[in-house]
Amino acid sequence: MENNEDNIIKKAQNGDNDSFEKLIELFQDRAFAIAYSVMGNYHDSYDMVQESFIKAYNNIHKFNFKSSFNTWLFRIIKNTCIDEIRKRNRRKTISIDSSYENDDGELSFQLEDDADSLETILEKKENSELLTKALEKLSIEHRTVVVLSDIEGYDYKEISELLEINLGTVKSRISRARIKLAEIIRNDGTF
Amino acid sequence: MKEVCKHNIENINLLIDNMLDNEERVRLSSHISTCSSCSSYYHDMLTLKKNISGNKLTLPIDFASKTMEKINNQKKSKIAVITTHRFFKLAVSAAAACFVIAFAIVFLNQNMFANKTSESALLGSSEKSMANEMQIDAPVPAPEYEGSAEKRSQDNQLTMMTVESSCESIDEYNYLLNNVSLRTDDIINILTDEFHITDYQLTDDCLVFNTDTETYAKVLEKLDLEVIEEHISEDNNVIVKIVNNNGG
Numbered sequence: 001m002e003n004n005e006d007n008i009i010k011k012a013q014n015g016d017n018d019s020f021e022k023l024i025e026l027f028q029d030r031a032f033a034i035a036y037s038v039m040g041n042y043h044d045s046y047d048m049v050q051e052s053f054i055k056a057y058n059n060i061h062k063f064n065f066k067s068s069f070n071t072w073l074f075r076i077i078k079n080t081c082i083d084e085i086r087k088r089n090r091r092k093t094i095s096i097d098s099s100y101e102n103d104d105g106e107l108s109f110q111l112e113d114d115a116d117s118l119e120t121i122l123e124k125k126e127n128s129e130l131l132t133k134a135l136e137k138l139s140i141e142h143r144t145v146v147v148l149s150d151i152e153g154y155d156y157k158e159i160s161e162l163l164e165i166n167l168g169t170v171k172s173r174i175s176r177a178r179i180k181l182a183e184i185i186r187n188d189g190t191f
Numbered sequence: 192m193k194e195v196c197k198h199n200i201e202n203i204n205l206l207i208d209n210m211l212d213n214e215e216r217v218r219l220s221s222h223i224s225t226c227s228s229c230s231s232y233y234h235d236m237l238t239l240k241k242n243i244s245g246n247k248l249t250l251p252i253d254f255a256s257k258t259m260e261k262i263n264n265q266k267k268s269k270i271a272v273i274t275t276h277r278f279f280k281l282a283v284s285a286a287a288a289c290f291v292i293a294f295a296i297v298f299l300n301q302n303m304f305a306n307k308t309s310e311s312a313l314l315g316s317s318e319k320s321m322a323n324e325m326q327i328d329a330p331v332p333a334p335e336y337e338g339s340a341e342k343r344s345q346d347n348q349l350t351m352m353t354v355e356s357s358c359e360s361i362d363e364y365n366y367l368l369n370n371v372s373l374r375t376d377d378i379i380n381i382l383t384d385e386f387h388i389t390d391y392q393l394t395d396d397c398l399v400f401n402t403d404t405e406t407y408a409k410v411l412e413k414l415d416l417e418v419i420e421e422h423i424s425e426d427n428n429v430i431v432k433i434v435n436n437n438g439g
Contacts, residue, residue, distance in 0.1 A: 024255035033248045053258050150243040175204045
């Protein structure tokens, strides 16, 4: 039996605009999280999600149900965001992972003896504002896994499929991203 | 300075995300309870996850309706462009049809004048007069070819009417969109969605993508690409550079 989501997609493919609007409502927050993970700010992410939905609307007849709609939409959003970043010529060097690796290529994490715990810092500052700013400072690669994992609640396997990277990379990237995020919060939280 | 046990960094994150098996979870938990560095790292990561997950990213409730509004506006403006494009084609067709009809009239008149001259030599004056009257009254035959000018004109009018009233028909709309040049963004979507080409790079001037020759052949069947360069290697790999018309 076809699920409700497939029915809505089929109706949208047949030109039913109300169904496409329902699809937007169903996926808009997930779509926004994905755009946010790449763009790192609200305004750009909003524009990118809107542009991506317009592209999805224009190409919905090409969706063939071989993948999930989420995956299909994710790819459109990812490409839209990346193209926008390229257009603006502000692509940042992505990998800063090596700063957390020792000579053997293993991850390392050091804490100052008198460093406040993150809990203390986050209690001192306005959580939401501090985290938002910290997320903006993360590299695209790190922000993407943090947003997908910790905000959107995707599991490692789903992240691996969405980002087309292997499970091992997801594991290490999440560790590195959280270490980096903790470091940013620690630095910003004490300014 | 205290350092977290290297081999546990990744596993502590897996523990937080509930990705460890029972045996490993028990081992790591007992280690965390005795190692202060790993314990504070564990609590930091847990606090981080807890705080981030409370920061759900949401869009305003009117986002969907605003996006649909934008889609409808975009559709109307595209249809206007297509209608203009069609109108231009119609004008050219009409001008060509007029030229053909005018040419046919001139050609037929010349033939008739020649016939009239030869008939005049054979007929008497009254018959000549009758013949002249008949020729004057006789309708000029329309040139016959597949799809007469009249029919084509009707077709074009119908097409224009269809275009203007096709907002509700996605098939018609897509058909029309496929008849105007695709933007590079759309080409990228087709390359990634239909042909699973993920290896591409977009610059201000061009789009470069990398695929195998078989896929490339299929791409060419489907898309009318403005190819600048293409390099085919011995292992049937092809690098294609096409014009970026996003800005146009």
